[in-house]
Amino acid sequence: MGLITGLRCVFCGRLYSTRVAYTCPQCGVTGILDVEYDYRTIARVLTRRSLAARREFSHWRYRELMPVRADATVPDVAVGWTPLTVAPALGRHIGVGKLFLKDDGRNATGSLKDRASSVGVVKAREKRKTIIACASTGNAASSCAGMAASMGIRSVIFVPERAPEPKVTQLLIFGATVLRVQGSYEQAFQLCQKSCERWGWYNRNSAINPYLVEGKKTAGLEIGEQLTWQAPDWVAVSVGDGCTIAGVWKGFRELRTLGLMERAPRILGVQAAGAAPVTACFESGGPLEVVEPHTIADSIAVGVPRNWKKAVMAVKEAGGAMINVSDDEILDAMRYTGRLAGIFAEPAAATAVAGLRRAVAEGIVGRRSTAVALITGNGLKDVQSARAAVGAPFEVSPEGSGLEEILRQRKVID
Numbered sequence: 001m002g003l004i005t006g007l008r009c010v011f012c013g014r015l016y017s018t019r020v021a022y023t024c025p026q027c028g029v030t031g032i033l034d035v036e037y038d039y040r041t042i043a044r045v046l047t048r049r050s051l052a053a054r055r056e057f058s059h060w061r062y063r064e065l066m067p068v069r070a071d072a073t074v075p076d077v078a079v080g081w082t083p084l085t086v087a088p089a090l091g092r093h094i095g096v097g098k099l100f101l102k103d104d105g106r107n108a109t110g111s112l113k114d115r116a117s118s119v120g121v122v123k124a125r126e127k128r129k130t131i132i133a134c135a136s137t138g139n140a141a142s143s144c145a146g147m148a149a150s151m152g153i154r155s156v157i158f159v160p161e162r163a164p165e166p167k168v169t170q171l172l173i174f175g176a177t178v179l180r181v182q183g184s185y186e187q188a189f190q191l192c193q194k195s196c197e198r199w200g201w202y203n204r205n206s207a208i209n210p211y212l213v214e215g216k217k218t219a220g221l222e223i224g225e226q227l228t229w230q231a232p233d234w235v236a237v238s239v240g241d242g243c244t245i246a247g248v249w250k251g252f253r254e255l256r257t258l259g260l261m262e263r264a265p266r267i268l269g270v271q272a273a274g275a276a277p278v279t280a281c282f283e284s285g286g287p288l289e290v291v292e293p294h295t296i297a298d299s300i301a302v303g304v305p306r307n308w309k310k311a312v313m314a315v316k317e318a319g320g321a322m323i324n325v326s327d328d329e330i331l332d333a334m335r336y337t338g339r340l341a342g343i344f345a346e347p348a349a350a351t352a353v354a355g356l357r358r359a360v361a362e363g364i365v366g367r368r369s370t371a372v373a374l375i376t377g378n379g380l381k382d383v384q385s386a387r388a389a390v391g392a393p394f395e396v397s398p399e400g401s402g403l404e405e406i407l408r409q410r411k412v413i414d
Contacts, residue, residue, distance in 0.1 A: 003037050003038050003041060003042055003064060004018055004035060004036065004037055004038075004067060005036045005037060005038050006018070006036050007020055007033040007034065007035060007036070007210055008033065008034050008036055009024035009026065009027055009031045009032070009033055009034075010031075010032050010033070010034055010309050010310055010313065011024065011027050011030065011031050011032070011309065012024060012026055012027050012031065014026055015036070016033070018067075020033065022203060022208045022209055022210070023208050029208065030306070032208070032210070032306065032307060032309060032310060033210040034210060034213075034250075034310070035067050035210055035211065035213075035214055037065065037254075039254070039257050039258060042064045042065065042258060043257075043258045043259060045064055046062070046064050046065070046258060046260075047260075048229065048260060051225060057081040058078060058079055058080045058081050059079055059080025059081065059115055059118070059215065059218035059221075059222065060074055060079075060080070061080075061081070062218055062221050065214070065217075065218075065221065065254060066119065066214055066215070066218075067119065067123070067211045067214050068119065068122045068123070068126070069126065072122050072125075072126065073122070073125065073151075074118065074122055075108075075118050075121060075122075075147050075150045075151055076150060077108040077114075077146070077147070077150045078107070078108050079107055079108060079114045079115060079118045079147075080107070080114075080115060080218050080219075080222060081222060082102060082103050082104050082105075082106045082107060082219075082222070083102075083103050083106060084100050084101070084102050084103075084222070084223060084226040084227070084372070085100060085101050085103060085341070085343070086098065086099070086100055087099045087100065087101050087340065087341040087343075089340040089341065090336065090337060090340040090341040090353070091371075093336055093340055093357075094353070094356055094357045094360055094371075095357065095360040095361070095367050096234075096356070096360060096365065096366075096367065096368075096369050096370070096371045097366075097367065097368040097369055097370055098369075098370045098371070099356075099370075099371050099372075099373065100223075100227075100232065100370075100371070100372045100373075101337075101341055101343055101353075101372070101373055101375050102219060102222075102223055102372055102373070102374045102375060103343055103375045104219065104349075104374065104375055104376055104377070105343070105344070105345070105346075105349065105375055105376075105377055105378030105379070106378075107143075108143075108146060108147075108150075109139075109142050109143045109145075109146040109147075109170065109174075110139075110142070110170075110377060110378040110380065110381055111139040111142070111143055111299075111346075111376060111377035111378065111381065112139075112216065112219060112244065112374070112376040112377065113136075113139045113140045113142075113143035113144075113376075113377075114143045114146070114147065115215035115216050115218055115219065116140070116143070116204075116206055116212040116213070116215040116216050116243075116247075117140065117143035117144045117146070117147040117148075117204065117212075117215070118147050118215055119211055119212060119214055119215035120132060120134075120144060120147065120202070120204040120209065120211070120212055120215075121144075121147045121148050121150075121151045121153055122151075123202065123209075123211050124148075124153055124202035124204075125151060125153065127202055129153070129200070129201065129202035130153060130154060131153070131154045131155070131156060131199070131201045131202065132144060132148050132153055132154075132155050132156075132201060132202045132203075132204050133155065133156040133157070133158070133192055133195060133196050133201040133202070133203060133204060134155075134157060134158070134192060134203070134204035134205050135157075135158040135159070135181075135185065135188040135189040135191070135192035135193075135205060136157065136158075136159060136163075136185075136188075137159065137160060137162070137163050137164075137167075137185055137298040137299055137301060138159065138163050138164055138167030138168070138298060138299065138381065138382075139167065139299050139348075139376075139377050139381065140204070140205075140206065141157045141158075141159055141163075141167065141171055141176070141178075142167050142170040142171050142174070142381075144157065144176075144204050145157055145170070145171045145174035145175070145176035146170075146174045148174070148176070149174045149175055149176075154175075154177070155174070155175075155176040155177070156176065156177045156179070156195070156201060157171050157176045157177065157178050157179065158179050158181055158188040158189070158191055158192040158195075159171070159178065159179070159180055159181065159188060160180075160181055160183060160184055160185045160187070160188045161180055161181065161182050161183065162298065162301075163180070163298065164298060164381065164382045164383075164384060164385075165384075166380060166381055166382065166383055167381055167382070168180070170381075179191075184303075185293075185301065185302065185303075186303060186304050189205065189207065189304075192205065193205070193208075206241060206243040206307070207241055207243070207305075207306035207307060208306060212243065213243045213246055213247040213250065213307075213310070214247070215247070216243060216244050216246075216247030216248065217247040217248060217250040217251035217254070218251060219244075219247070219248050219251065219374060220235075220247070220248040220249065220250065220251025220252045220255070221251040221254070221255060222251075223235065223251075223252075223372055224251070224252060224255045224260065224261050225260075229255075229260055229261050229262075230261075231252070231261055231262075231263050231264055231265045232265045232369075232370040232371055232372050233265060233266065233365075233366070233369040233370045233371060234265055234266050234267070234268050234320075234356070234359075234365050234369055234370075234371040234372070235248065235252075235265045235266075235267055235268065235371070235372045235373075235374065236268040236270060236352040236353070236355055236356040236359075236371060236372070236373045236374065237267065237268070237269060237270065237352055237374045237376075238269075238270050238271070238297070238299075238300050238348050238349065238351040238352045238355070238374070238376060239269045239270060239271045239278050239279075239300060239305075239311055239322070240271075240275070240299060240300030240301065240302040240305065240348065241302050241305045241306060241307050241308075242278050242305045242306075242307035242308050242309075242310055242311030242312075243307040243310065243311075244374075244376065245267060245269050245311050245314055245315065246307055246310035246311050246313070246314045248267070248314075248374065249264075249267050249314035249315070249317065249318050250314070252264040252265060252267075252318070253317070264318065265318070265372070266318050266319050266320040266321075267314060267315050267318040267320035268320055268321055268322075268323065268352075268355060268356060268359055268364070268365065269282070269311060269315050269320065269321070269322040269323070269355075270322075270323055270324070270325060270351050270352050270354070270355025270356075271300065271322065271323075271324050271325075271351075272293075272295035272296075272297045272300055272301070272324065272325065272326075272327065272330065272351060273295070273324040273325060273326050273327075274293060274294035274295035274301075274327065275291065275293035275294065275295045275297075275300060275301045275302060275303060276291070276324045277289060277290065277291045277302075277303065277304075277305055277308065278305055278308050278311050278312065278322065279322040279323070279324050281308050281312050282311075282312050282315060282316070282322040283322065288304075288305070288308050290303055290304050291303045295327055295330075295347075296327045296330060296331070296347050296385050296388070297327070297330055297346075297347035297348040297350075297351050298347070298348070298382065299346065299347070299348035299376070299377060300348045300351060321359065321364050323355050323358055323359050323362070323364065324355075325351060325354040325355050325358055327347075329354040329357075329358065330347050330350050330351050330354050331347075331350075331385070331388060331389040332354065332389075333345070333350035333351070333353040333354035333357070334346075334347065334350040334379065334385070334386060334389040334390075335389050335390060336353075337350055337353050337375075338379070343375060344378060344379035344380065344386070345375050345377070345378075345379055346376075346377040346378060346379045346380075346381045346382045346385070346386075347382060347385050348376055348377060349374075349375040349376045349377045349378075349379075352373045352374055352375070352376070353373045353375075356371055356373055394406050
């Protein structure tokens with residue numbers, strides 16, 4: 001923690017000590033804070049050579065850039081250092097020169113949110129809290145519950161009524177107290193906020209907790225190291241609340257600041273057309289306008305994104321772009337990502353792939369570009385949407401009646 005120099009409000013610019021709990025005392029709940037570090041000291045320790053010698057193949061290998069104590073106990077379950085896989089057939093289909101998929105569906109509970117939750121439970125223990133809580137449509141919730149269980153901390157989770165059953169079931173398996181709020185995500189979030197204040201629980205919500213983004217930025221740190229410090233031209237990230245894309249960009253920015261990379265990639269933020277308030281802010285340059293989200297991509301169905309400012313600042317600083325895709329494009333991307341790359345992406349994860357394809361078609365991303373699409377969650381998290389994308393299996397009798405016709409139809413046999 002000695003490497004942190006303070007917490008800076010992204011709205012008013014004031015710098016605070018780490019004694020501040022969650023948001024800017026001056027700006028209130030809208031005053032999102034960003035963690036700042038002593039990069040000069042870190043640069044002397046965190047070098048290409050020192051990283052190459054480390055045998056810790058998780059996101060904790062970047063502990064100097066994490067808001068935890070050097071001697072802090074961290075979850076034993078695997079988080080980070082997920083595969084970065086080249087996908088040539090999918091790249092050709094999308095239209096880029098070379099495509100990589102960063103598969104964060106391989107994390108312990110099946111999503112990128114494990115990066116944030118692992119930091120959250122460490123901070124909860126640091127604050128001597130025995131209960132951690134969050135509101136989520138599913139992934140943040142299940143990762144919070146799983147990480148808490150691994151650390152012997154109890155979790156209380158608020159989910160909206162539309163949360164997919166596989167994600168709710170995962171919460172229950174991890175022993176969380178699950179509260180299905182008969183309303184929207186925003187209503188679940190507000191109830192969680194009030195409950196944390198009333199009972200003194202540790203608040204894991206990325207929307208207001210500045211430390212959670214520090215876990216998410218490790219996806220950017222890993223991409224840089226896995227590509228041997230050669231930045232791709234573009235990194236595509238789906239956007240809901242905005243903290244994931246802000247975190248990924250912060251990771252690249254820090255690599256450049258530390259001299260580990262000469263340049264950083266441009267960032268493509270992708271929203272579902274039915275839940276795109278961050279894109280609207282990016283394009284208009286104005287303040288946030290709340291929307292009612294309507295999309296199958298539940299993980300990014302956020303109508304009141306509290307990290308919109310961080311997201312917009314990140315994309316602009318990166319010289320990037322924002323783009324929206326329809327639910328039909330998302331379902332299509334789930335199909336061709338699976339068939340051409342062998343990776344099962346949930347709707348929010350496939351959104352990044354769909355956005356990259358649209359960006360190429362619109363001339364935003366060049367056809368010779370090298371690109372990374374961040375796969376934020378495993379498709380098993382939302383089987384209902386996956387079935388909508390691919391349909392039902394063929395039914396055949398035990399005797400195989402009609403089998404040959406089906407195989408010919410599918411061009412399996414001549």
